[in-house]
Amino acid sequence: xxxxxxxxxxVVGCAVARELSRYSLNIALLEKTDDIxxxxxxxxxxxxxxGYDAHPGTQKAKFNVLGNKMYDQICEELDVPHKWNxxxxxxxxxxxxxxLEALKRQGIENGVPGLSxxxxxxxxxxxxxxxxxxxxxxxxTNGGIVCPYELTEAFxxxxxxxxxxxxxxxxxxxxxxxxxxxxVISKAGTFTAKAVVNCAGLxxxxxxxxxxxxxxxxxxxxxxxxxxxxxxxxxxxxxxFQLPTKMGKGILVTPTVDGTILIGPTAEDIDDKTxxxxxxEGLAKVLKxxxxxxxxxxxxxxxxxxxxxxxxxxxxxxxxxxxxxxPMFFNAAGVxxxxxxxxxxxxxxxxxxxxxxxGAKKKDDFNPIRKGIPKFREMTDEERAMAISxxxxxxKVVCRxxxxxxxxxxxxxxxxxxxxxxxxxxxxxxxGMGRCQAGFCTPRTLEILCEELHISPLEVTKFGGNxxxxxxxxxxxxDHEDA
Amino acid sequence: xxxxxxxxxxxxxxxxxxxxxxxxxxARNILILEREENLGGILKQCIHNGFGLHTFKExxxxxxxxxxxxxxxxxxGIPSQCDTMVINITPDKVVTAVSRGAGLEHFKAKSIILAxxxxxxxxxxxxxxxxxxxxxYTAGTAQKFTNLKGLMPGRRVLILGSGDIGLIxxxxxxxxxxxxxxxxELMPFSAGLKRxxxxxxxxxxIPLLLSHTVVDIAGRERLEGVTVAKVDPKTLKPxxxxxxxxxxxxxxxxxxxxxxxxxxxxxxxxxSPATNGAEVNENLQTSVDGIFSCGxxxxxxDLVDFVSEESAKAGVNAYKYVQGxxxxxxxxxxxxxxxxxxxxxxxxxxxxxxxPITIMFRPRGVYKxxxxxxxxxxxxxxxxxxxxxTPGEMVTLKFTPEYLRKNANxxxxxxxxxxxxx
Ligand SMILES: Cc1cc2nc3c(=O)[nH]c(=O)nc-3n(C[C@H](O)[C@H](O)[C@H](O)COP(=O)(O)OP(=O)(O)OC[C@H]3O[C@@H](n4cnc5c(N)ncnc54)[C@H](O)[C@@H]3O)c2cc1C
Ligand SMILES: Cc1cc2nc3c(=O)[nH]c(=O)nc-3n(C[C@H](O)[C@H](O)[C@H](O)COP(=O)(O)OP(=O)(O)OC[C@H]3O[C@@H](n4cnc5c(N)ncnc54)[C@H](O)[C@@H]3O)c2cc1C
Numbered sequence: 001x002x003x004x005x006x007x008x009x010x011v012v013g014c015a016v017a018r019e020l021s022r023y024s025l026n027i028a029l030l031e032k033t034d035d036i037x038x039x040x041x042x043x044x045x046x047x048x049x050x051g052y053d054a055h056p057g058t059q060k061a062k063f064n065v066l067g068n069k070m071y072d073q074i075c076e077e078l079d080v081p082h083k084w085n086x087x088x089x090x091x092x093x094x095x096x097x098x099x100l101e102a103l104k105r106q107g108i109e110n111g112v113p114g115l116s117x118x119x120x121x122x123x124x125x126x127x128x129x130x131x132x133x134x135x136x137x138x139x140x141t142n143g144g145i146v147c148p149y150e151l152t153e154a155f156x157x158x159x160x161x162x163x164x165x166x167x168x169x170x171x172x173x174x175x176x177x178x179x180x181x182x183x184v185i186s187k188a189g190t191f192t193a194k195a196v197v198n199c200a201g202l203x204x205x206x207x208x209x210x211x212x213x214x215x216x217x218x219x220x221x222x223x224x225x226x227x228x229x230x231x232x233x234x235x236x237x238x239x240x241f242q243l244p245t246k247m248g249k250g251i252l253v254t255p256t257v258d259g260t261i262l263i264g265p266t267a268e269d270i271d272d273k274t275x276x277x278x279x280x281e282g283l284a285k286v287l288k289x290x291x292x293x294x295x296x297x298x299x300x301x302x303x304x305x306x307x308x309x310x311x312x313x314x315x316x317x318x319x320x321x322x323x324x325x326x327p328m329f330f331n332a333a334g335v336x337x338x339x340x341x342x343x344x345x346x347x348x349x350x351x352x353x354x355x356x357x358x359g360a361k362k363k364d365d366f367n368p369i370r371k372g373i374p375k376f377r378e379m380t381d382e383e384r385a386m387a388i389s390x391x392x393x394x395x396k397v398v399c400r401x402x403x404x405x406x407x408x409x410x411x412x413x414x415x416x417x418x419x420x421x422x423x424x425x426x427x428x429x430x431x432g433m434g435r436c437q438a439g440f441c442t443p444r445t446l447e448i449l450c451e452e453l454h455i456s457p458l459e460v461t462k463f464g465g466n467x468x469x470x471x472x473x474x475x476x477x478x479d480h481e482d483a
Numbered sequence: 484x485x486x487x488x489x490x491x492x493x494x495x496x497x498x499x500x501x502x503x504x505x506x507x508x509x510a511r512n513i514l515i516l517e518r519e520e521n522l523g524g525i526l527k528q529c530i531h532n533g534f535g536l537h538t539f540k541e542x543x544x545x546x547x548x549x550x551x552x553x554x555x556x557x558x559x560g561i562p563s564q565c566d567t568m569v570i571n572i573t574p575d576k577v578v579t580a581v582s583r584g585a586g587l588e589h590f591k592a593k594s595i596i597l598a599x600x601x602x603x604x605x606x607x608x609x610x611x612x613x614x615x616x617x618x619x620y621t622a623g624t625a626q627k628f629t630n631l632k633g634l635m636p637g638r639r640v641l642i643l644g645s646g647d648i649g650l651i652x653x654x655x656x657x658x659x660x661x662x663x664x665x666x667x668e669l670m671p672f673s674a675g676l677k678r679x680x681x682x683x684x685x686x687x688x689i690p691l692l693l694s695h696t697v698v699d700i701a702g703r704e705r706l707e708g709v710t711v712a713k714v715d716p717k718t719l720k721p722x723x724x725x726x727x728x729x730x731x732x733x734x735x736x737x738x739x740x741x742x743x744x745x746x747x748x749x750x751x752x753x754x755s756p757a758t759n760g761a762e763v764n765e766n767l768q769t770s771v772d773g774i775f776s777c778g779x780x781x782x783x784x785d786l787v788d789f790v791s792e793e794s795a796k797a798g799v800n801a802y803k804y805v806q807g808x809x810x811x812x813x814x815x816x817x818x819x820x821x822x823x824x825x826x827x828x829x830x831x832x833x834x835x836x837x838x839p840i841t842i843m844f845r846p847r848g849v850y851k852x853x854x855x856x857x858x859x860x861x862x863x864x865x866x867x868x869x870x871x872x873t874p875g876e877m878v879t880l881k882f883t884p885e886y887l888r889k890n891a892n893x894x895x896x897x898x899x900x901x902x903x904x905x
Contacts, residue, residue, distance in 0.1 A: 437606065
């Protein structure tokens with residue numbers, strides 16, 4: 001029997017795992033797919049929201065503001081790239097002034113520091129490339145950006161370092177009440193646990209509804225994006241929102257911590273929780289609205305398009321804490337935006353509740369520090385020379401566009417909760433995320449996966465399941481390899 | 484810091500030809516840096532024949548063609564360092580490279596020849612809607628898997644784009660037992676060489692769907708099929724109602740090449756938006772003194788023979804530069820792309836040009852019974868008739884300096900096509 005089972009390896013599940021790993025507890029995290037950070041946490045806008053946006057008094061407002069304040073420490077401890085690049089909420093007409101004021105008042109009520117409204121001159125001085133009809137803007141100085149999958153990986157690695165066991169391809173299919181806890185049936189085996197935490201994102205309704213009569217419904221709300229080449233990294237500095245509408249925060253244009261520019265997302269409610277397609281309509285809509293902010297989007301410089309599904313709850317609110325009719329079953333359900341921003345605070349909140357009830361003690365050997373994989377592209381020449389002298393694989397650049405070396409790829413596989421697929425390597429190192437989108441590095445990345453995991457090239461996948469790369473050998477195996 | 488007279492970055496056909504010609508011109512302190520384990524560049528994986536018709540008057544495979552140059556490099560004793568990746572170049576020609584053997588090294592070069600080749604444009608750049616499943620490869624990646632690794636990507640294949648690499652892979656995949664359903668081309672004409680269309684598609688009954696594109700990609704994990712639609716040849720937008728679904732497990736992309744100029748940019752070399760390569764003068768010298776560019780990193784070539792020819796010139800000029808014999812071009816004329824012309828190279832020509840040079844460009848469209856002209860100012864200086872011009876085939880045209888003397892007041896050189904667009 002374990003103490004706690006966490007269901008779901010997104011940013012929330014992994015943050016909860018890390019918070020709980022401060023205590024003397026036996027913890028297991030069960031993730032459905034082949035990797036952590038495969039759901040909402042990999043495909044989002046990556047903004048550390050200021051907190052002006054949610055209605056005062058809601059969980060969304062509270063945890064947004066609390067989470068935002070934790071980022072410096074979390075990112076410092078976990079070595080995760082983030083940047084306080086500020087957010088701007090831009091209006092396009094004088095009539096909207098009152099809406100900006102209202103947004104500002106709401107922010108102040110939520111406890112957001114440093115909000116002000118700036119006019120044309122200031123706006124254009126900050127963002128010379130902003131669309132000609134931009135009128136004024138709410139300046140949010142505590143708005144930032146972060147690498148969302150690296151944050152998730154960092155939480156997971158640090159949790160694993162501190163004793164949490166991760167199980168992947170471990171979909172939870174049923175949960176049953178036991179005398180003093182829960183029986184959790186998963187594709188990786190059956191567990192019994194004193195407490196269960198539901199961090200299943202889009203499926204947090206399914207998991208909640210397995211044990212509680214307090215039913216919730218999660219609606220997948222799709223958001224589609226474009227990514228623009230790093231060449232345009234100087235086009236915008238702040239994250240540029242347009243004044244919000246009912247369906248969400250509108251289409252925005254924002255730099256990423258990696259230097260690309262992200263444009264999107266749309267907001268469309270769909271029926272299928274797995275439908276992460278991009279659509280002609282969605283992509284067209286992104287460009288149409290974004291062109292208000294960025295008049296000349298460089299069409300020949302897209303790197304890729306993608307979509308993410310938000311776990312929108314019918315209560316329009318995060319569902320956090322112990323279910324009313326299911327003791328020792330805790331929810332982090334319906335965590336949509338600003339869920340990434342809120343995740344560190346949600347984790348502390350849940351860990352407090354859970355450890356209280358379990359009477360768990362803090363351990364004295366918890367290590368809060370996790371170091372990222374040293375990035376060749378960010379090193380000085382001296383550091384590079386040193387890195388190569390210690391590990392010659394640092395001299396082998398595999399991904400040319402992002403300058404990722406073989407050493408980094410191997411380490412991404414060897415780390416705790418390491419990569420098992422090509423996309424897993426991509427999220428951990430950026431290999432294949434650049435302008436050629438893995439055209440050149442795929443064959444080598446695939447070989448390294450085979451070497452490290454002792455598998456055949458035919459077994460290598462893009463993201464688990466049947467997403468295999470290769471069909472067959474052209475020659476009888478062994479014919480050409482023996483000599 | 485190691486001192487080198489001529490440092491060549493890239494050991495593909497461009498870099499090799501530049502090295503050989505520099506040596507033959509008299510240079511002795513040359514070094515080739517190549518990031519792969521072997522010299523030869525992309526030709527290593529081009530095991531089909533059709534190389535060298537111009538240069539050697541015989542049909543060679545890619546590796547055979549490359550080997551001719553590699554043999555020369557060995558014979559002359561020109562040093563090359565493989566497994567060595569250049570990661571930085573400064574405007575004053577300090578080059579940083581890394582290798583397993585030597586770690587991080589700095590080189591100080593008197594002259595640099597950029598010969599880094601190009602890479603393929605991926606699906607993402609097309610923003611094709613649909614699933615992001617496995618089974619989608621650039622044609623070159625599939626070529627690497629089949630020809631160098633002995634691995635087969637899939638069984639039922641559709642090809643998007645009709646560039647030469649895509650066409651050649653259509654035939655190759657057929658040889659290897661796959662079913663190639665069609666080759667789908669957005670434009671009303673192919674981007675590949677005529678001979679490749681005949682030898683790679685027609686001979687195997689593979690349909691070429693002109694004015695078509697892929698509008699949807701199906702398959703949650705592995706590719707299951709793609710939807711193809713007709714496009715309006717004017718707007719290039721898909722025509723609703725013309726969609727057709729092709730069940731396949733593999734989509735190969737041959738949708739364009741991007742010269743690999745990250746290093747050039749670091750060195751401060753000015754890049755032409757028309758070619759995505761460096762802007763050069765008639766000596767193939769870039770905007771940075773002493774840095775030359777040739778081969779696919781300068782502009783995408785159809786035939787390796789032209790790459791070798793161009794690169795040989797870069798090699799000789801780099802040596803002249805090192806010797807202090809390359810005339811400074813105080814006054815240059817800009818080469819302007821006129822009607823029907825895109826990406827003319829070189830972009831600048833010295834008023835003091837003293838020997839004939841070749842101007843290369845790609846036609847913007849298909850032109851029948853066309854004439855290609857070069858004007859110095861308003862005076863026509865050269866012309867060449869052509870039965871058909873297509874964007875798939877690069878045009879070369881000789882230009883002699885006498886017209887520069889005759890028309891000394893000219894302010895530009897224009898390259899243009901005279902024809903009806905068909
Ligand atoms: C388009 C979009 C834009 C966004 N923009 C922002 C933003 O800019 N700023 C911000 O703060 N937030 C943003 N968010 C919200 C943020 O991404 C999410 O709130 C956050 O990632 C939620 O993390 P999670 O761990 O709850 O969910 P997820 O990352 O979805 O993780 C849930 C995990 O549970 C697993 N799982 C599901 N069912 C089971 C099962 N039965 N058994 C085992 N495992 C299971 C899934 O596979 C998945 O890995 C955005 C979200 C989207 C989709
Ligand atoms: C699939 C395919 C089929 C073709 N078919 C034909 C044909 O039938 N007939 C024909 O005539 N032509 C054909 N070609 C065209 C011909 O191969 C190319 O024009 C020619 O290879 C270009 O030569 P290059 O030296 O410019 O580039 P490449 O061959 O790409 O060589 C560039 C070299 O530079 C190296 N390099 C790049 N960056 C660095 C760095 N930072 N540090 C160190 N080294 C670096 C690369 O590793 C590479 O070896 C074909 C090309 C392809 C891809």
